[in-house]
Amino acid sequence: MDRNLTLNLVRVTEAAALQSARYLGRGDKIKADEAAVRGMRRMFDTLTIDGVVVIGEGEMDEAPMLYIGEQIGKATKDSIKVDIAVDPLDGTTAVAKGLSNAISAVAIAPRGCLLHAPDMYMEKIAVGPKAAGKVSLDEPVETNLKNLSKALNKDISDITVTILDRPRHKELIERVRKTGARIKLFQDGDVAAAIATCFEDLGVDILMGIGGAPEGVLAACALKCLGGEIQGRLYPIKDEEKERCKKMGLGNVDTLLTMDHLVRGNEIIFAATGVSNGKLLKGVVYYEHNRAKTYSVVMRGETGTIRFIEAIHRLDKKPEYAK
Numbered sequence: 001m002d003r004n005l006t007l008n009l010v011r012v013t014e015a016a017a018l019q020s021a022r023y024l025g026r027g028d029k030i031k032a033d034e035a036a037v038r039g040m041r042r043m044f045d046t047l048t049i050d051g052v053v054v055i056g057e058g059e060m061d062e063a064p065m066l067y068i069g070e071q072i073g074k075a076t077k078d079s080i081k082v083d084i085a086v087d088p089l090d091g092t093t094a095v096a097k098g099l100s101n102a103i104s105a106v107a108i109a110p111r112g113c114l115l116h117a118p119d120m121y122m123e124k125i126a127v128g129p130k131a132a133g134k135v136s137l138d139e140p141v142e143t144n145l146k147n148l149s150k151a152l153n154k155d156i157s158d159i160t161v162t163i164l165d166r167p168r169h170k171e172l173i174e175r176v177r178k179t180g181a182r183i184k185l186f187q188d189g190d191v192a193a194a195i196a197t198c199f200e201d202l203g204v205d206i207l208m209g210i211g212g213a214p215e216g217v218l219a220a221c222a223l224k225c226l227g228g229e230i231q232g233r234l235y236p237i238k239d240e241e242k243e244r245c246k247k248m249g250l251g252n253v254d255t256l257l258t259m260d261h262l263v264r265g266n267e268i269i270f271a272a273t274g275v276s277n278g279k280l281l282k283g284v285v286y287y288e289h290n291r292a293k294t295y296s297v298v299m300r301g302e303t304g305t306i307r308f309i310e311a312i313h314r315l316d317k318k319p320e321y322a323k
């Protein structure tokens, strides 16, 4: 894929973040999400790609924009055909409540390379580069933490496990605590939490637990670029979810989804911009004179280059970013 696309993709998440951050702390997660979708969708129109959304805001009848199957970009005859995974706002509740860790994220890969993960839960385990290949969803929690401690060469009491703070994780939390490892619970945003395992100074060594399946694919795109590892297993709860897996040709839902199942190859570009403050990315800051600052990260699987980008936006000169 054209490497210039890398920087253009950041514009897409910046636009979404700038729009949705306006709703930080306003108690309206729907409006925050709609704003992110609008900003992202508009900016996508400027990219010369032949894209199709495979992870998006829902089916065509549920979502007006960025729905699954929607054609994206200004395609020319030379445009590369790509799959697009979007989460215009990962952390809608966080934004509504003015809490941390919300990001806007997008990934692209050549057509056919991204798993068309249905909108349901997925069990996940994610680690950074030093522990890639050393943990498995097929192993018990205790074994994984023992192997992680060996891989990182630190005592199990110095391992920090990050887990979504949900009642469904009660047993997982108890088992982790029994091993002596520390737990960092978080309220929302498991894409950013999975990515954080790849940066030692962010203080989390492993992500465990159940979150959204679409978010699992986005996290896999980022972790491929970063040299980490995420594995997933679909976690359908309702009968219609099981039916949906079958219809989508996902076969046995118990299959352990490796990195290559989630995203094939390493021709990947992933970009994210902070909406509210998080450890990985700071949120949008609005300044006087209609200026705003964004913090983004963009990465390419082929080269493994990771760029952190701080941008100052003159909203008076870019009215499309301002509303």
Ligand SMILES: O=P(O)(O)OC[C@H]1O[C@](O)(COP(=O)(O)O)[C@@H](O)[C@@H]1O
Pocket (backbone or CB within 6 Å): 089, 090, 091, 092, 093, 164, 166, 187, 188, 189, 190, 191, 210, 211, 212, 213, 215
């Ligand atoms: O809130 P639930 O139902 O436990 O779902 C977990 C999912 O919710 C999130 O925390 C936020 O997702 P939304 O922005 O769609 O609300 C995800 O990061 C995570 O994968």
